[in-house]
Amino acid sequence: MNQSFYNGIAGTKSHQSGIDIWGNNIANVNTVGYKANTPEFSTIFSQALVDGGGATSDEIGFGSQLHSTAIDMSQGTVQQSDNPLDLAIQGDGWFGVSGMNNRQFFTRSGLFSTNAEGYITDGQGNFLLGTSANNIGTMVDPEDPNKQIAVLNESVTSVNLSSPEAQGKLQLPARMYYPPEPSTVAEFKANLPVDYLPGQRYNVRAGLIAPDGTKHTLTVTFTKSAQQPALGSAWEYRAYIDDEAAPYSEVTGTLEFDEQGGLRTVPATFTIDNYGQPVEVTLGTSRYDGLVSIAGADIATSANADGFPEGYLNGYRIDQEANIVASFNNGRLSAIGKVAVFHFQNDQGLEKAGSNIYMSSPNSGAPTFFTDEEGNTVLGAQVINNALENSNVDLTTALTELIVMQKAFDANAKSITTSDQMIQKAINMKK
Template identity: 40%
Template sequence: MMTQAFYTGISGLKNNSAGIDVVSNNLANIDTIGFRGYDLEFSSLFESSIATSFSDSDTIGKGVQVQASGMVQSQGPLALSDRSTDLAIEGDGWFGVSDGEKTIYTRDGAFSIDANADLVTADGFHVLGTLSGNISDDNVLTNQLDEVKLGDVGQQQQLRFPKTLTYPPEATTNAKFLANLGVGFDPVSVGASVIDSQGNRNNLRLEFVKDPLQTPPGSQYNVTATVKSLDGNILYDTQTGKVEFDAAGALRSSTLTSIDNNGTTVTIDMGTGYDGITSVNTPVMSGSSITDGIMGGDLEGYSINKNAEVIATFTNGKQSSVGKIAIYHFTNDQGLTRLNGSRFEESANSGQATFFTDENGQNIIGAQVRNFTLESSNIEMSYGLTELIILQRAYDANSKSITTADQMMQKALNMDA
């Protein structure tokens, strides 16, 4: 039995030492972003039955062994940051990053846009995702996207974006005017800002002059439309027409329908009835206009939103998604192989990385992604220190049991002498 005490004590020392190593590693990474802690599970070795006067089924253990080392999968606390490229996954999932050879999985979302406009980790690993395909070879946005559809797992690539990107201008094709001309004979003008196909902002002006020869009921006006450059030095087109109102001042008809804006035809919409240009006996006020068309813009920068979309923002105020960060999932997260504090790789136990899908079979990220946020270690200091104290006390107890067994052995040997 004294020999068994040696084996039991040594077993306790060995396995409690392993537990201390695990808890110490957890505590050492308490400030590591995206860290996933580990717990050790212990089990008893074979037990031997002994006969005593107290019980017919008392047993004596042979010590303990490490049964398993399991990943703590609870959500780590979320901490606010000052960068939209700092991301935290709320729920299940992993970011994928690449060293150029293999995919590594992490909960550490401390990303940034580097000097080459690549989305990278702090140590230069490239973040994986789906590119939008809406950027031409000469770095012009081909179409505006609110969302990029996530591709298949094997199609994910390094998220690289152009350092310069242009939002192309969209020429004005329609201009609607709203104004009251009154009933007097003073000329009234209404203007509109229109964009041509080269991205220039020009001035479309309508001037209404009441016809000296009126034909009741109602009133008639001559209207002249001009398109000039903003500085007024270039006249692109001039068109004239006639406008008629009924006796109540509602617009009845207009012969002026369009004008050329440096190569683009702009439809002139004066409305119908009282929705647009009117001639009502009330004080004349400044008119207004509504036009389509968009000025071109240059890239201001990239950011990431809560849907894991990489958003390009332009100087004209427009935005477009140009990529989507992938969120990977595994059948058994416990089976992932740890590479370091917050990085893992897949294994036979974890299964292959997959994407969640919606009811239509479309790949989705399958989790909430928070920008301006980072996930802290999921190990609390108080929990780690408590576990460390317990394991240290157990280690000391096993050490003392070996010392006691040794003393008992020495006494037994001395008795034989």
């Protein structure tokens, strides 16, 4: 009878824990990034009733207890959002956030925004961790000399994560300036008309960017020469910057084409001064890859030059490799940082610090990064921008388990009452 008391008490305690765990899962069914918990039970002690001679034995338990709470690491559904800083991890991994006293936590919730200082934070004010590209400086604001503005010092396409312990806070400037990139090369392609008479002109133009960011026009005028060779054709060219009558700079020369219409002398190049920046102009590097003069050929005229005007920040996005990419109104893009995705040898060893936030422990091991065979850091998962991972709680399963736990709790409570009644009857019989 005493044993039935102990079994009943242990059962009520165990199933009360189960009720709490499944009830908490249900309460967090709409919590972003929440991972469901599953209670796991074990027996306390066992007593042998019949010795089977070493081969078998009959045992009776002394109740159960909550042994551990497992984390369900299955993927939650991914839902699109309107916030460009919302992130979802498709696959294995955790975001890292830094709280008070630089204490590090880990979460699957990608519900992020920026605070007043431009740092990326979660809903509790914890700072998102990652690696900065260190390519942002400051300068006097071109639009307001009394203020400072962030300036992009170097454009990069991707950022490589530093070591896990070196991850820091990620800051996004609200305003950022992209300095102009002056033009250094220009390339022209065209089919100069074979049927033009001497003196007739053919123009091609390309836009150039000066070192101060201003836009200018490079025009190359081709004039069919008065003196033509016996085979092929000859053209004179004049290249000038901006005004035809009073150009900033100009270059002249002569081109000859053979009887097939290809350039006789290659490469055909020259250099022109674009307001202090030399620009190398290419008219052809082989007989047919630049200017030609071929009768009846359908060859489109093209003029290309590098360089970009100055620009200002349009906004941010985060690509699948977790690079934070800044876009500018001059059409340029640059990565300025990378969001870290941490991994653990044993995810089940993480200690819960909130509904969707965890801490590392000796059982989980230290946070690490995945690397490829060459030692380069890889995410090991896909990061989805403008999206959130929903809770992975299956509401049907959670409600069913809650009912099972409640019924088991009631049965154990009833066993305590029954044991008490049996003891009372035994006492009365002795009297």
